Amino acid sequence: KTFQAVVSCIGDDGTIYIIPKSVEIELSKLMSEIQNTFRGLGLLIPYCWKKGEACVVRGSDTMWYRGKVVEVSGSTLQVQYIDRGYLESISQCHLYPTTFYTDIPPFCIPCQLYKTIPMGNRWQQDAVDCLQELLKNEEVEIHVEELPDDPWDKLSISLYFGGMSLSSFMAHQKYCVAEDNQDIQKLGLFAGDIHVSPSYTLPPLPVPGDTFPVSVTHLVSPKEVYVCLDPSKNLRKHSATENGTSSDSDSLDEALKWCNKIVKSFPLVTNFKKELPCLAEYVDGLWYRAKLVSLTQFIPDHILVQFVDYGTYLVVPTSRLRHIPYHLLKYPVQAVRVLLAGFRPVSDDQNIERIPYSPEWSMKALWAMVDCVEGKHLSASILTISPEVTVSLCGDDKNLVHLKLIEMGLAELDE
Helix, strand or coil: CEEEEEEEEECCCCCEEEEEHHHHHHHHHHHHHHHHHCCCCCCCCCCCCCCCCEEEEECCCCCEEEEEEEEEECCEEEEEECCCCCEEEEEHHHEEECCCCCCCCCCCEEEEECCEEEHHHCCCHHHHHHHHHHHCCCEEEEEEEECCCCCCCCEEEEEEECCEEHHHHHHHCCCEEECCCCCHHHHCCEHHHCCCCCCCCCCCCCCCCCEEEEEEEEECCCCEEEEECCCCCCCCCCCCCCCCCHHHHHHHHHHHHHHHHHHHHCCECCCCCCCCEEEEECCCCCEEEEEEEEECCCCCCEEEEEECCCCCEEEEEHHHEECCEHHHHHCCCCEEEEEECCEEECCCCCCCCEECCEEEEEHHHHHHHHHHHCCCCEEEEEEECCCCCEEEEECCCCCECCHHHHHCCCEEECC
16 A cells, blocks of 8 residues: 655654645644633643553643643653653643543554664664654655554555655665665665666656647747747656656656755766766755856856756866666656757857857847746747747747747748
8 A cells, every 4th residue: 555644753762653644634623623622731630640541631731632642751741642652751740631532543553674773783873863854743654564463553665755765775775774675766876876877757748749838947949949838847856748747747856855854865977977866965065967068268166057947057066966866767857959940040140149159140239038938927839849949939928939039030931
């Protein structure tokens, strides 16, 4: 069985407590009922508490929760929040014994990683801290691997966050040994770990002649641009076509979110092979999918990369390059390079300032095209796919975007 869940707590022994997403509404209703039933302070008169006794606990947020007494020590009790998993030492004045709601099973499930052995046969404190920082209150994917003999024991699971196996990640960090490591994702957690040359895939293109919405993510020149095929979604998401679904789009965003959370633990790129997929840090401090383009001859220890989901280029220090998790390669790139049809640079352009890498075009023409496409609702139609993907591009008003450049004398028609 596979399901989505929220990690509510990590126990001191490494137990992972999860709340299935499917029971969240039911839990919310129970919590509302408990708040209406119990008001004010806890039990203020002397009471002889017993280990294992059911109670309600007034948390630090002043909400009442279902609990169970785990240990009695004078006026202080150790209590477990049975619907959250965490333990807390609490003064008796914040508790109330009850027989209400005891027939409702706990909503959180204690879990352990399937066929995963922690170093020293117990989870060390640094490993527990890592699990807490990584997982607490996060939504994850649970694969049930083995049911316990005793229904109150831990469920054996495989846990995936943003498409990455938790067992594989913890093993890579040397916190444990994952016995069940036969699949390619666990054998090669990072793209650089496998012997096959890794690469990104292109998204499926619409049928030539069909009109489809796009947004321009990067301009190389007025003629050469990168477009995202589904601008209704975030630029990191791809369109829901025959080889991709909206859930895949959401998954890429989710995977990148997780990668940004743990990227500092990923190995640095040391093999600077052209076209090698990697993660690179952009100027906004976030990490994105990229590929290596070339070493720069002018700045030592810097390399030119292209961010594949946008088309943009950036020279970055090698310290801002990390190996990319292998599962991130399964998502097609979001930005497609296309040539715009119907126009060419004017032969007698008097503008002195030229695009250095494309001197047939003036900088004025480039900025004019930026004004035509930036932030606009555009539509495109593919004319040819080979040797280059060539499209006609129309603006909000359904007119071809290059007509503005022709009006300004910065381009001419090319039939």
